[in-house]
Amino acid sequence: MKPTINIGIIGLGIVGCGALKILQENKNEIALKVGSELRVKRIADLDIERERPVEFDRSILTTDAYEIINDPEIDIVVELIGGVKPAGKFIMDAIKNGKHIVTANKALIAQEGHPLLEEAGNRKQDFFFEASVGGGIPIxxxxxxxxxxxxxxxxxxxxxxxxxxxxxxxxxxxxxxxxxxxxxxxxxxxxxxxxxxxxxxxxxxxxxxxxxxxxxxxxxxxxxxxxxxxxxxxxxxxxxxxxxxxxxxxxxxxxxxxxxxxxxxxxxxxxxxxxxxxxxxxxxxxxxxxxxxxxxxxxxGAGAMAAGSAVVGDIIDIARNINCGATGRISCTCFENKAMLSMDDVVTKYYIRMQTADRPKVLASIANIFGDNDVSIASVLQKTRGHNGEAEIVWITHEVKEKNFRTALAAIEKLPVVAQVSNWIRVED
Ligand SMILES: NC(=O)c1ccc[n+]([C@@H]2O[C@H](COP(=O)([O-])OP(=O)(O)OC[C@H]3O[C@@H](n4cnc5c(N)ncnc54)[C@H](OP(=O)(O)O)[C@@H]3O)[C@@H](O)[C@H]2O)c1
Known part of the structure; x- marks a missing residue:
């Protein structure tokens, strides 16, 4: 067991302050859970002058993230600056320096997470990102x-x-x-x-x-x-x-x-x-x-303490893994390259609201176009609106392929009796 596990935080904004506060306020409980003291050794931020909603030793602040990334005593690097650049490079350099990583950065993980996770996994280093989805919700x-x-x-x-x-x-x-x-x-x-x-x-x-x-x-x-x-x-x-x-x-x-x-x-x-x-x-x-x-x-799903809770959970998980020599146990789980279904082939139901002429056979002419495209109707509601004599018709369809639905809608929009298709929204049961 390491008596002290050192942490470096890059980005002392909303989530950084929340995570720091939790690490300080729950310090004793966390030490008991991990078997080591978790010490925030250094914090990097572009602005080290402004007031923060958390008390801490300001001598650990730096404007240079590489004072964390290159510090051989730091075990865990917590990236909380957001965005793809320079966060991705910071993380890759930290991994190559043997650091375990925690991040809350959904934009980075979604767009360029794979090579980072793979690198950490190959080196048997931990890389956790619980706060990137759902804030404080474990998912x-x-x-x-x-x-x-x-x-x-x-x-x-x-x-x-x-x-x-x-x-x-x-x-x-x-x-x-x-x-x-x-x-x-x-x-x-x-x-x-x-x-x-x-x-x-x-x-x-x-x-x-x-x-x-x-x-x-x-x-x-x-x-x-x-x-x-x-x-x-x-x-x-x-x-x-x-x-x-x-x-x-x-x-x-x-x-x-x-x-x-x-x-x-x-x-x-x-x-x-x-x-x-x-x-x-x-x-x-x-x-x-x-x-x-x-x-x-x-x-x-957001907020300093909720997202901070997930970040600290990740830090504790890594600290425990360090103490029992089990880091890198769960790395990237993207083993396949599955195809993505085109929206044309998605099958769902639809709500459509339209303004039409208020006279006989209007409903039938629209329903015919739906029918021609295999769009079957679950319900229809008609209200007469205002003094211009227009009707507002609301349709709910049964399940149909999006391609058929859009083809029908394009034809309906061209009908002379249809003044406007005001909106349409998918219906998920
Ligand atoms: N806010 C939430 O509720 C929440 C929830 C879940 C996940 N997240 C994610 O958590 C991450 C951080 O979000 P946040 O809301 O805490 O953002 P934030 O309040 O804007 O904090 C980011 C901090 O990083 C600093 N920074 C930017 N570039 C830097 C660099 N090159 N070196 C050092 N520090 C740098 C910023 O300094 P300056 O202000 O001086 O530019 C700022 O203090 C993002 O990835 C976000 O998507 C946020």
């Missing part, structure tokens, strides 16, 4: 360890707290997207530039990571279909509620005839689905294994 370790006996059939998650907060406000308070986004920004739940969250990039990174573990395959994140929540209106969330659904930004990964079906988009889900009760900034991840059945993970 990567459960998939890699606790559920390893299963063939994972699907992972469906609400993995972005910002968009879940916006959708909750739209559904529960009848807010428009822009008002709900402004409120999320005011409360610090959304960044000044919310693109990464509201356009689904963040969720795409996270589901790529989960899918690669669940299906033991490499996943090219560039091939993952993602659609954000910006085109949703309060009219759609109100229809969802009236029809017994709620709207969530879902990150979906399914096995599909040997291929992987991975997609991120807003979806109607039944109000009775376990994920329907995941509201505000919370995250929920629903996993189906062929042995265990359904398992659901729920908790805070």
């Amino acid at each position: 990567i370790r459960p998939l890699k360890i606790c559920l390893a006996g299963n063939k994972i059939e699907q992972v469906i998650g609400i993995v972005n707290g910002t968009t879940n907060y916006i959708l909750t406000r739209m559904s529960q308070d009848g807010q428009d997207f822009s008002d709900a986004l402004a409120e999320a920004q005011r409360l610090g739940y959304a960044e000044a530039d919310p693109t990464n969250d509201v356009e689904g990039f963040d969720a795409a990174y996270k589901i790529s990571i989960l899918a690669s573990i669940a299906f033991t395959s490499r996943v090219d994140v560039k091939g993952v279909y993602h659609e954000g929540i910006t085109k949703l209106t309060k009219r759609d969330t109100a229809y969802a509620r009236d029809l017994g659904y709620c709207v969530k930004l879902l990150a979906i990964a399914k096995r599909n005839n040997g291929a992987m079906e991975i997609r991120v988009h807003p979806a109607f889900i039944p109000q009775t689905h376990p994920l329907a009760s995941v509201n505000d900034v919370y995250n929920g991840i629903f996993v189906k294994g062929n042995a265990v059945g359904d398992v659901m993970f729920y908790g805070q």
